[in-house]
Amino acid sequence: MSRNPERNDRKSGKKTAPSVKPGGRFDAPRGQDRGGNKTGGWNPNPPAKGFSDSAPRPSRNTKADADNFVWGRHPVLAALSNPARKGMGRLIVTADRAAEIERDRLAPNGHKAEVMDPQQIDRLLPAGAVHQGFAFKVAPLEGVSLEDIAEDASGVIVMLDQLTDPQNVGAIFRSALAFGAKGIVVQDRHSPALAGALAKASAGATERLPCARVTNLSRALEKLADMGWRAVGLDGSADLTLEQALDASPTVLVMGSEGDGVRRLVAEHCEAMARIPMPGGFESLNVSNAAAIALYETVRAQSR
The missing domain is CATH 3.40.1280.10 (SPOUT methyltransferase, trefoil knot domain)
Known part of the structure; x- marks a missing residue:
């Protein structure tokens, strides 16, 4: 039996599976830029379209600092490339990652890197977080x-x-x-x-x-x-x-x-x-x- 708490096939004993009706x-x-052009990212604050239940809702705010960080190479670079992130967040990287970002122009939306030692970044993140020299302190996307x-x-x-x-x-x-x-x-x-x-x-x-x-x-x-x-x-x-x-x-x-x-x-x-x-x-x-x-x-x- 799987020990993972999330299983998609357990019998709950509480429901009868409906068939095709x-x-x-x-x-x-x-997302779109300010000129109305489509971009590669998605806008966390798009205008609602009239259905109150399905209008954009903010992420649940928690006190856990992990909710304010994105870390790891792929997640951070994706966040830096998202036009919806322009003007948001604090980018924290090691010296070699800062040089890479500058050399390869990996921060197209103007984020400036703050350089720290890997151990300093470790102390900012939850225990065991594998950051690969990249951390980005930013509010979670809202939807x-x-x-x-x-x-x-x-x-x-x-x-x-x-x-x-x-x-x-x-x-x-x-x-x-x-x-x-x-x-x-x-x-x-x-x-x-x-x-x-x-x-x-x-x-x-x-x-x-x-x-x-x-x-x-x-x-x-x-x-x-x-x-x-x-x-x-x-x-x-x-x-x-x-x-x-x-x-x-x-x-x-x-x-x-x-x-x-x-x-x-x-x-x-x-x-x-x-x-x-x-x-x-x-x-x-x-x-x-x-x-x-x-x-x-x-x-x-x-x-x-």
Whole structure:
């Protein structure tokens, strides 16, 4: 049995996985510069588009200093390249990294490096943080509106139902970006800040992939259904396999929380629940591994 607290296929004993419903219905911009031109990053403060539940919501402010830092080569360089970060943050690097940033013009938005010894940087970060000579003290990104991600109904969106482990969430961001997902949807009150260990695990994906924070996932799924999206949740006890449940429709992949999987009310707003077949007999997958497999299968189904 997996010891990882986040498993996507445990039987909760509390819900009945809904099947595909007749009719294909549910029951129940990226960043721009000041001139309006699209950029490679995403704006943490875009204008709301009229839905109060899906308007951009700030990340939960915590007292943990890790929430105010991004560290490691890939996360810091991605943050420096994000136009939304212009004028924000304190860049702290070792002398050789400062020379590299200057030589290769790795800070296109005007950030100036503050040089410290590696041991000094160690003392600024949580114990065990592998910073590789890069640290960036900056507020966590706040997110975009649900409509910014979903208005073009095509491809795949990943919804995380109360996942709280930063390593797993960061790894899912990385996989979602690799497979071309439109963005990530999380519940505002039950998701970690897009910084610290999460940003490190994402290898910079949190700076490039939009994230929408919403109050209620079930209502978000209703809105997504109205916008042409089809939700498929993962549940290890489901009758359908992913291959059977997926088609070429714009798809929201719903990944369950630690221990209990996708919650009952969220599952009821999915058109189908599906499992990843595991003929090897091992009973569970880490949720970030399950997300990577589900993303691959979704992209494959949409290309058929």
